[in-house]
Amino acid sequence: MSDTTLQTPLSTIFADLRTRYERSSAAIVPALFAVQDRKGWITVEDEEEIAAALDIDITTVCETASFYPLLYLKPVGKTVIQVCHNISCSLLGGEHMVKTLERELGIAEKEITPDGNVSFRRAECLGCCCDAPVMLVGEKLIGNLTEEKVISICQKLKAGEEIENDTLLTETDPLVDGAVSGNFLIKDSHHIKVAEERGAYRAAKKAHLEMQPDDILNQVKESGLRGQGGAGFPTGMKWSFVPRDTPWVKYLCVNGDESEPGTCKDRELFRRDPHRLIDGIIVACKAIGVHTAYIYIRREFHEPAHVLDNALKEAYDAGYLGKNIFGSGFDLDIYSHPGAGAYVCGEETGLIESLEGKKGWPRIKPPFPALKGLFGRPTVVNNVETLSNLPYIINFGANVYRKRGTEKSPGTKLFCISGHVKRPGVWELPMGYSLREMIYGLAGGMLDGRALKAVIPGGSSMPLLLANEIDIGMDFEALRGAGSMLGSGGVIVMDDSTSMPEALEVIARFYAHESCGQCTPCREGTAWIYNILHRMNHGRGRKGDLDQLMSLADNMDGTTICPLAPGAAWPVQAMLKKFPEEFEKLIVY
Numbered sequence: 001m002s003d004t005t006l007q008t009p010l011s012t013i014f015a016d017l018r019t020r021y022e023r024s025s026a027a028i029v030p031a032l033f034a035v036q037d038r039k040g041w042i043t044v045e046d047e048e049e050i051a052a053a054l055d056i057d058i059t060t061v062c063e064t065a066s067f068y069p070l071l072y073l074k075p076v077g078k079t080v081i082q083v084c085h086n087i088s089c090s091l092l093g094g095e096h097m098v099k100t101l102e103r104e105l106g107i108a109e110k111e112i113t114p115d116g117n118v119s120f121r122r123a124e125c126l127g128c129c130c131d132a133p134v135m136l137v138g139e140k141l142i143g144n145l146t147e148e149k150v151i152s153i154c155q156k157l158k159a160g161e162e163i164e165n166d167t168l169l170t171e172t173d174p175l176v177d178g179a180v181s182g183n184f185l186i187k188d189s190h191h192i193k194v195a196e197e198r199g200a201y202r203a204a205k206k207a208h209l210e211m212q213p214d215d216i217l218n219q220v221k222e223s224g225l226r227g228q229g230g231a232g233f234p235t236g237m238k239w240s241f242v243p244r245d246t247p248w249v250k251y252l253c254v255n256g257d258e259s260e261p262g263t264c265k266d267r268e269l270f271r272r273d274p275h276r277l278i279d280g281i282i283v284a285c286k287a288i289g290v291h292t293a294y295i296y297i298r299r300e301f302h303e304p305a306h307v308l309d310n311a312l313k314e315a316y317d318a319g320y321l322g323k324n325i326f327g328s329g330f331d332l333d334i335y336s337h338p339g340a341g342a343y344v345c346g347e348e349t350g351l352i353e354s355l356e357g358k359k360g361w362p363r364i365k366p367p368f369p370a371l372k373g374l375f376g377r378p379t380v381v382n383n384v385e386t387l388s389n390l391p392y393i394i395n396f397g398a399n400v401y402r403k404r405g406t407e408k409s410p411g412t413k414l415f416c417i418s419g420h421v422k423r424p425g426v427w428e429l430p431m432g433y434s435l436r437e438m439i440y441g442l443a444g445g446m447l448d449g450r451a452l453k454a455v456i457p458g459g460s461s462m463p464l465l466l467a468n469e470i471d472i473g474m475d476f477e478a479l480r481g482a483g484s485m486l487g488s489g490g491v492i493v494m495d496d497s498t499s500m501p502e503a504l505e506v507i508a509r510f511y512a513h514e515s516c517g518q519c520t521p522c523r524e525g526t527a528w529i530y531n532i533l534h535r536m537n538h539g540r541g542r543k544g545d546l547d548q549l550m551s552l553a554d555n556m557d558g559t560t561i562c563p564l565a566p567g568a569a570w571p572v573q574a575m576l577k578k579f580p581e582e583f584e585k586l587i588v589y
Helices: 003-007 010-018 024-039 044-054 058-067 087-091 094-105 147-158 192-197 202-210 213-223 235-240 265-272 274-288 302-317 348-355 384-388 390-396 435-442 476-481 500-514 520-537 545-556 564-578 580-584
Strands: 079-084 118-123 135-137 140-142 171-173 251-256 292-297 322-325 330-338 379-383 412-419 425-430 452-456 490-495
Touching: 010 024, 010 044, 024 044, 024 058, 024 330, 044 058, 079 094, 087 094, 087 412, 087 490, 087 500, 094 118, 094 147, 135 147, 140 302, 192 274, 192 302, 202 274, 202 390, 213 235, 213 274, 213 390, 235 274, 235 379, 251 274, 251 348, 251 384, 265 274, 265 302, 265 384, 265 412, 274 292, 274 302, 274 330, 274 379, 274 384, 274 390, 292 302, 292 348, 302 330, 348 379, 379 384, 384 390, 412 435, 425 435, 435 452, 435 490, 500 520, 500 564, 500 580, 520 545, 520 564, 545 564, 545 580, 564 580
Parallel strands: 079 118, 171 425, 251 292, 251 379, 292 330, 412 490
Antiparallel strands: 079 135, 135 140, 322 330, 412 425, 452 490
């Protein structure tokens, strides 16, 4: 939070937040963060003040505040350290970093140092997997952690010294003429002047001054662009479900809640080229007939959020947002909205519920968001990467976009490669690119010369592939045929030193932690799976555990409102089938 914001009276901030939303309750989470950023944590009195300012019931504020783990309802240190211990970080020593912090600070997790300056907590994922292991020190992200680096940071904190942001670590290798990564390595490309020199807002101007909504829609349909958040649903078809002629207000929600372990592509788009995203949003809003859009960005993305907010301000100052953009007569407002640490809000209806100021409980469908979404209005939810493809499609045409990729999975995609490789990073590659070439070519091969054991091809929820299954194209159809899925494009590489039961416990812990608790198979099943795996990995494996794990996974797949439970089940099913002997060894009685 900027110094100017910290000096602004909270009552003024609350009043401003109310103007951004159709319903004042949607301002609950940003209002709570405004208090927390200023005071460190949130009291009941603060919740009462917010309820009064937003003219809503106090129970609504309390219920929302208690749901999200990044809203602190108890005292914390002046600086809160969050250490990731999810799968990519775990493979590279994340838990050792936790132990080092405990030793150097002299406190356990969730405790506060005697001087009140520091507290720390484990984090399930910080969305910076290619820089693993990582931790947040307040708002400063520190990557490629070593024991020496952690000790140095602790010493600086004790001495009251400033901690430097250390986020320029992720390797990126943009594809020539790629759809989204062309500005990744250009200095200051996050500023509008540089972005415009590179073509930013040319597509937005073309869409609003030269094209009709149907022209844009047909161009996107012809391009074959598919959702890049994981589901891969055709973007143009999704837009076409929204009623064309309706008196209702329509909304666009941009899903930037990148929380799938192994995935850090949207983070790079936010921080390296936010004007491409805004350009794409403006195009989409013309096609759908939307005059208000919200970018839902995960709270852990402190630096990317600051970059995004500055880019939005630049776009408003240039007349590209607000009233009568480009002189077209079209009004458009875009607001950023913070998530609060709930993975389930990556599901589109969970995101909508959260944006409305509620617990992020996914909705039963139908009705689908296209008919009844945000505030009960027709709504489209698109991923950051999906929308960032639009400027290229509008500027160069659907046929040019389709020249890369495969027939059914056209175009390019950002892939994140983390884990046991020499050169982890984010690459834009044609759909169908060889997984083997990703690992042994782009990523430099296996770390320390060890042998490849397994690969998770699309984020932690996707079934893994064995070392002899990586001669495969990375696209939706090929991976589905191999018994896995492309998902978010988060490639997690594991070498032959990896214990599969331990890796599965880490993954299972994440889903148990992130279950919203709404559906019984998920609420009970994720916790049950984690508890069994934890017990097995600590020398207490029982006869029947493996059958029970598989039974639980089978009963969670397809029996819940959202895909979190299936996403927890698929790794269990795959690892038990492909590495049975490692789990059988843990059965001791």
